[in-house]
Amino acid sequence: MDKHQSEVTNGAQHEEPSKEGMSRRSFLGAGALAGAAGAVAAPMTAAMFAATAKAQAAEIKNSPFVHPGDLDEYYGFWSGGHSGEVRIMGIPSMRELMRIPVFNVDSATGWGLTNESKRIKGESAHLLAGDSHHPHMSMTDGRYNGKYVFINDKANTRVARIRCDVMKTDKMITVPNCQAIHGLRVQKVPYTKYVICNGEFEVPIVNDGKASLEDVSQYRSLFNVIDAENMEVAFQVMVDGNLDNTDADYDGKYFASTCYNSEMGMNLGEMIASERDHVVVFNLARCEAAVKAGKFKTYNGNNVPVLDGTKGSDLTRYIPVPKSPHGMNTSPSGKYFVANGKLSPTVSVIAIDKLDALFADKIKPRDTIVAEPELGLGPLHTAFDNKGNAYTTLFLDSQIAKWNVEDAIRAYKGEKVNYIRQKLDVHYQPGHNHTSAGETRDADGKWLISLCKFSKDRFLPVGPLRPENDQLIDISGDEMKLVHDGPTYAEPHDCMIVHRSKLKPKKLWTRDDPIFAETVEMAKADGVNLEVDNKVIRDGNKVRVYMTSIAPNYGMTEFKVKLGDEVTVVVTNLDQVEDVTHGFCMTNHGVQMEIGPQATSSVTFIADKPGVQWYYCNWFCHALHMEMRGRMLVEA
Numbered sequence: 001m002d003k004h005q006s007e008v009t010n011g012a013q014h015e016e017p018s019k020e021g022m023s024r025r026s027f028l029g030a031g032a033l034a035g036a037a038g039a040v041a042a043p044m045t046a047a048m049f050a051a052t053a054k055a056q057a058a059e060i061k062n063s064p065f066v067h068p069g070d071l072d073e074y075y076g077f078w079s080g081g082h083s084g085e086v087r088i089m090g091i092p093s094m095r096e097l098m099r100i101p102v103f104n105v106d107s108a109t110g111w112g113l114t115n116e117s118k119r120i121k122g123e124s125a126h127l128l129a130g131d132s133h134h135p136h137m138s139m140t141d142g143r144y145n146g147k148y149v150f151i152n153d154k155a156n157t158r159v160a161r162i163r164c165d166v167m168k169t170d171k172m173i174t175v176p177n178c179q180a181i182h183g184l185r186v187q188k189v190p191y192t193k194y195v196i197c198n199g200e201f202e203v204p205i206v207n208d209g210k211a212s213l214e215d216v217s218q219y220r221s222l223f224n225v226i227d228a229e230n231m232e233v234a235f236q237v238m239v240d241g242n243l244d245n246t247d248a249d250y251d252g253k254y255f256a257s258t259c260y261n262s263e264m265g266m267n268l269g270e271m272i273a274s275e276r277d278h279v280v281v282f283n284l285a286r287c288e289a290a291v292k293a294g295k296f297k298t299y300n301g302n303n304v305p306v307l308d309g310t311k312g313s314d315l316t317r318y319i320p321v322p323k324s325p326h327g328m329n330t331s332p333s334g335k336y337f338v339a340n341g342k343l344s345p346t347v348s349v350i351a352i353d354k355l356d357a358l359f360a361d362k363i364k365p366r367d368t369i370v371a372e373p374e375l376g377l378g379p380l381h382t383a384f385d386n387k388g389n390a391y392t393t394l395f396l397d398s399q400i401a402k403w404n405v406e407d408a409i410r411a412y413k414g415e416k417v418n419y420i421r422q423k424l425d426v427h428y429q430p431g432h433n434h435t436s437a438g439e440t441r442d443a444d445g446k447w448l449i450s451l452c453k454f455s456k457d458r459f460l461p462v463g464p465l466r467p468e469n470d471q472l473i474d475i476s477g478d479e480m481k482l483v484h485d486g487p488t489y490a491e492p493h494d495c496m497i498v499h500r501s502k503l504k505p506k507k508l509w510t511r512d513d514p515i516f517a518e519t520v521e522m523a524k525a526d527g528v529n530l531e532v533d534n535k536v537i538r539d540g541n542k543v544r545v546y547m548t549s550i551a552p553n554y555g556m557t558e559f560k561v562k563l564g565d566e567v568t569v570v571v572t573n574l575d576q577v578e579d580v581t582h583g584f585c586m587t588n589h590g591v592q593m594e595i596g597p598q599a600t601s602s603v604t605f606i607a608d609k610p611g612v613q614w615y616y617c618n619w620f621c622h623a624l625h626m627e628m629r630g631r632m633l634v635e636a
Contacts, residue, residue, distance in 0.1 A: 064094070064483045072500065074500060077495060082129075086102055103153045116516050130156055132151050136185055143442050152197055157175050157180060164503055166505065170514070173233070176302045187255075196225055197224050202261070206299055223243055223282060239310060244258040244260050256328055262274060277323060280309070317365060321348040325344075328340075329381060332384050334441075337352060338382045340382055348369055371408040373403055376399060380430070381433055382433075383438045385443060393431060394423075435497070436499070449473070507578040508597045519570060550575055551621040554629075558630055568604040569603055580622075581621065594619055611633075614630070
């Protein structure tokens with residue numbers, strides 16, 4: 001039998017043949033026909049009716065099916081991987097609700113084309129691609145607060161912030177002194193003052209090409225602590241080895257990161273030579289005190305404080321763990337950090353309440369390990385429910401292992417106890433997995449997402465490049481049940497799940513929104529009232545065109561410029577009805593953008609083609625949407 005033949009796929013149960021070669025469905029169908037033909041059947045008793053109703057109610061209670069017009073219970077925020085975006089999913093329906101462009105260029109919204117988006121991207125506005133990995137929401141007292149989602153760009157060493165009231169990126173920074181921001185999490189308690197993230201690749205701390213490029217002893221990785229409100233680097237910590245994934249505790253005291261290259265190897269053989277690597281734990285209070293006391297250095301002409309957290313520092317402790325650990329996850333109870341083995345079949349459970357003694361040098365680093373359960377091949381990431389269970393992805397086994405944390409601790413002490421509750425096949429090679437609210441105190445044990453890297457034989461073939469597979473698993477009962485396959489493109493590296501009650505997105509923009517504040521100031525300087533005026537301002541070969549839009553009309557249906565002029569078009573959407581989004585597309589100029597109701601957006605381009613150039617609304621807005629257009633008249 002094919003290994004997934006009897007599992008639930010796309011909400012339907014595969015039929016498993018009986019010993020006589022007849023499927024359950026065929027058997028039931030045959031029974032119904034027999035009954036119709038007068039066959040004798042036992043009457044259904046009241047107890048049987050009650051049992052059936054109870055089973056149906058349990059099935060419906062955690063059903064992935066969401067009826068048309070009904071709302072999902074959860075928002076899911078998915079990284080877009082090498083698409084550079086973030087996606088919003090509805091859970092449990094697994095419907096894609098929205099795509100938020102971040103590190104990419106998006107022609108639908110004009111992200112990366114508009115002046116507003118270029119200001120937000122700042123010094124990296126010229127970069128047209130990204131690799132988004134780890135989306136995480138800001139918290140208050142260890143619970144999602146619905147304010148921001150943060151996301152990293154491994155490809156270009158950036159971190160961005162998404163405002164959850166409008167679901168738009170509003171801040172972005174390039175992190176200095178390091179390369180390839182990978183693991184990212186937020187401070188959980190008392191609130192998200194800091195975003196923490198790792199520079200994964202080792203580079204010379206002064207990477208100007210003047211010193212020996214081959215001298216690996218000069219290479220370093222940096223742990224980065226970013227102020228969540230002003231989106232500036234508060235400080236960095238230099239470490240031994242590299243840094244992979246990270247997480248924060250529930251006390252506001254410690255951050256922890258995995259290291260898979262303690263050897264500081266520059267090729268595969270060197271990077272996997274040691275049988276043990278480590279988890280490095282950062283003491284937040286000591287780091288902040290060191291910054292305040294001026295115990296830091298700065299590099300490369302910037303003013304970012306860089307602290308020394310290498311071995312022997314009082315800021316850090318290094319806990320040896322088995323070979324090449326990857327994921328770092330904190331249990332919702334706040335008791336444990338879990339480092340996932342990758343090249344070891346184990347995960348290492350670190351007791352957070354032992355870290356005070358470790359930093360006081362009262363115990364040895366390995367004394368903080370309270371369990372090291374063997375789960376299977378290729379453990380990468382661990383998620384949690386609210387019943388003391390953990391769910392670890394096994395990349396090489398293509399499975400999710402469900403195990404009990406306290407039983408694993410008992411087994412580590414020598415008791416004969418089976419800590420593994422279940423293993424479920426997933427399809428195939430899972431990376432990250434996440435439970436509903438499982439990274440917060442609100443973990444509810446309802447749903448688990450497995451983000452699978454491959455999907456062979458799960459979907460219709462679409463050529464050599466195939467979709468990946470997001471799988472929804474019901475974990476509300478004693479056993480995991482696979483209930484949905486969802487093809488996805490391109491690699492959705494990670495996700496997080498938040499209850500819909502935590503989010504209150506706006507239906508309309510407010511006229512004083514900071515995202516377009518600079519454009520509003522430009523209009524004021526030009527003497528333009530954006531809510532009333534339709535006006536052309538000429539400043540030499542620079543032309544600023546201000547126009548309003550109310551479905552199905554632009555306030556200006558033609559304007560005149562000269563060939564070679566730099567043209568800035570500013571559009572203000574005066575519609576006050578949700579859903580009435582307008583667009584502006586200048587034909588043959590590679591220019592288009594979205595303008596939501598009550599928003600202002602602008603785009604600048606060169607009028608490099610003479611003659612009549614039409615512009616039109618490219619977001620459907622009205623029955624007369626096709627008629628919403630105008631002319632740019634370009635004089636040669």
